[in-house]
Amino acid sequence: ARAGLARTGTLHTPHGDLATPGCLMATMRGIVPHLAKDVLSRIPYANGLEIYFAEMLESEGFALLERFGVSAHTHLNATQNILCLSLRNAMVYNLDGPANDNRITVSGEGGKHPVNAELFARACRLLQPDFACAMADEPVSTCSRKRAGKAVTTTGKYLDAILAQGDLKCPLFGVVAGGSSPEERVRSAELTATRPVAGFLLGGFGLGETPQERDCIFPLVMAKLPAEKPRMIAGLGTPVEVMQAVANGVDVFSSAYPLIESEAGNALVFPLSPSSQESDPFKLNMRSGRWELEQVPLVAGCGCYTCQRHTRAYVRHLLNTHEMTGDILLMIHNAYHYLQFFAAIRECISADASHPPADGAHSQFEQLRQRIVASMLLPL
Numbered sequence: 001a002r003a004g005l006a007r008t009g010t011l012h013t014p015h016g017d018l019a020t021p022g023c024l025m026a027t028m029r030g031i032v033p034h035l036a037k038d039v040l041s042r043i044p045y046a047n048g049l050e051i052y053f054a055e056m057l058e059s060e061g062f063a064l065l066e067r068f069g070v071s072a073h074t075h076l077n078a079t080q081n082i083l084c085l086s087l088r089n090a091m092v093y094n095l096d097g098p099a100n101d102n103r104i105t106v107s108g109e110g111g112k113h114p115v116n117a118e119l120f121a122r123a124c125r126l127l128q129p130d131f132a133c134a135m136a137d138e139p140v141s142t143c144s145r146k147r148a149g150k151a152v153t154t155t156g157k158y159l160d161a162i163l164a165q166g167d168l169k170c171p172l173f174g175v176v177a178g179g180s181s182p183e184e185r186v187r188s189a190e191l192t193a194t195r196p197v198a199g200f201l202l203g204g205f206g207l208g209e210t211p212q213e214r215d216c217i218f219p220l221v222m223a224k225l226p227a228e229k230p231r232m233i234a235g236l237g238t239p240v241e242v243m244q245a246v247a248n249g250v251d252v253f254s255s256a257y258p259l260i261e262s263e264a265g266n267a268l269v270f271p272l273s274p275s276s277q278e279s280d281p282f283k284l285n286m287r288s289g290r291w292e293l294e295q296v297p298l299v300a301g302c303g304c305y306t307c308q309r310h311t312r313a314y315v316r317h318l319l320n321t322h323e324m325t326g327d328i329l330l331m332i333h334n335a336y337h338y339l340q341f342f343a344a345i346r347e348c349i350s351a352d353a354s355h356p357p358a359d360g361a362h363s364q365f366e367q368l369r370q371r372i373v374a375s376m377l378l379p380l
Contacts, residue, residue, distance in 0.1 A: 003352035005222065005249040006345075006365060011230055013082050013130035015073060016047050020230065021246045021345050024048040025335065026090040026256035029055045030076035033259055034331035037077060042305065043332065045339040048082045050254050052089045053115065053123060054108030062126055071128035085124065085132040085170075087115065088234055090256040093207070101157050104135050117161035124168040132168065133201045133232070134159050136175035141209035148179035151204070152188040159195055171198030173232060176221055180209045185217050189224035199230040202250065206235020211244060218248035239270060239341060240376075243369045246345055253342075258334040265319055267298045267312075267330060268337040270375045272344045274367035281378035284312075286330060291316040304336035305329075344368060 001008045011018040018024075022045065025032050030051050032040055040046050051072060056062065065075060073079045087106050103116045115135060124132050135158040137151040155177040162172065174197035178184035192200060202221065205214065225231060230251045236242060237257030245253070261268055266283040284291070284298070297307035298315065306315065306329040318326025348364040357363045362370070 001350045001353035003349045003356075003363060003365060004247065005219075006246050006349045006352075007249060007251070008346045008349050008353075009230075009251065011082075011252065015078075015082050015130055016080060018048045018082055018252065019045065019343075019346060020251040021242075021253070021342055021349075022048060022251070023253045023255050023339060023342055024050040024082070024084050026254070026259055027051055028091075029059050030072070030078065032331075032335070034262065034327045035335065039305075039328070039332065040335075041080070043336050043339065045343060046335060047080065048084070048252075049078060050084045050086050050090060051076070051127070051129065052108075053085060053087045053120075054089070054106045054110075054113055056085075056123065056127060057113055058108045058110040062123065065126040072126075073128070083127075083129040084232075084254070085127055085129040086234065086254065087133065087135060088138065088203070088254075090234065090237075090254050091259065101154055102161065104137065104158065117158065117165055120162055121165035121168055124170050124172075128169050131171040131173055131198060133173045133203075133234075134162055134175050134197075136177050136201075136203045138175075138177060138204040138207070139179050140207045141180040141204070141213070143179045145181050145184065148177075148181040148184040149187075151177045151179060152184050152191070155188065155203075156191045159192065159197075163195065173197060173199040173201045173230075175201045175203040176225075177203050179204055180213045180217070182217055182220050186220050186224060189221045193225055197229075199232060200225055202231060202233040204235070205233055206237075206241075211241075214244060215248075218245065218250075222249045239372050240369070242341075243345065243365070243372070246349075247365070255338075258331065258338045262327065262331040262334045265330070266334075267315070268334045269299050270337075270341075271368070271371045272337070272340055274348060274364045274371060280375065282372070282376040286312070286316050287319050288316070298333050299337065302333065302337065304333045306333040306336075 009020045103114045137154040174192040176188045178188045232252040233250045234254040237255035265287045267286050269280045270282045291312040294312035352363045
């Protein structure tokens with residue numbers, strides 16, 4: 001379904017389908033923090049995971065896979081999960097820039113690691129993810145036009161070098177680079193669109209650019225990318241950022257947003273319906289004394305395990321006494337709520353496609369966006 005540039009669809013992989021717009025959950029060494037495998041499997045739409053090159057390299061994953069001849073899905077007990085291999089970590093910016101036109105440097109817990117096309121291709125063949133995002137030079141948004149142009153040229157060289165390695169045993173997503181320069185972004189999109197890639201990653205976002213700059217860049221880039229191939233973005237995760245990108249045709253998001261809010265002790269409670277009349281704020285500080293006696297779920301009517309079985313008072317108690325169960329329960333709720341947010345977006349797009357709004361009326365998608373923005377203005 002399509003409503004303007006926003007669209008719904010399904011990303012088909014050998015290990016399952018990802019409904020789009022959809023989200024890949026950030027991991028640490030292939031595991032979603034605070035969520036055991038059986039817990040994660042009970043959260044709807046939580047079948048997409050992003051694994052990171054440096055972590056797989058440092059965990060001796062390459063050596064083990066070579067020794068036993070198994071893929072990352074088997075190694076991580078993730079045979080029912082969609083795996084995306086990425087160099088950029090969603091939880092911490094770990095790209096140290098290009099060492100030269102042949103090699104990029106990524107950081108991990110064990111230090112800095114040079115990565116060239118040969119090593120990247122070897123990783124793809126060993127890990128066999130459902131798809132991989134190519135090497136890229138992703139400078140911060142405040143870089144000069146000259147630096148952005150160099151990033152585009154270098155990223156193109158990386159992509160060509162990877163493609164020259166032959167069969168990777170997984171689909172490859174080419175990266176659209178260029179910082180905050182609209183001209184360089186367009187050049188990168190045109191260059192990448194001519195290569196035999198399965199999809200596109202809009203790289204270098206979430207590095208200091210403004211929403212206005214994204215509004216300028218997104219339409220220009222999307223116009224140069226073939227509509228039949230999926231578009232993924234890294235670095236954006238807040239609901240408002242997600243809706244801005246979806247409205248411009250982005251399909252897949254790499255995000256650690258639920259984990260970031262959970263680590264901060266916040267529960268996501270923003271509205272998930274354009275017609276919602278609830279007056280809850282965007283999120284709740286679950287360490288606050290306000291919830292000491294609150295015998296109600298984090299969100300009324302929420303279907304997650306936490307809200308079905310526990311109260312605000314109990315979750316607050318666990319967090320303030322530093323019980324690990326508190327982190328688990330909060331992450332269960334935040335992951336559930338965030339993924340339901342993507343389901344709500346898909347429903348809004350489908351509704352707008354089948355019943356376009358009358359002249360002067362807001363679409364369901366826009367109504368949901370306005371409800372979420374309004375919730376951000378309420379006190380925690």
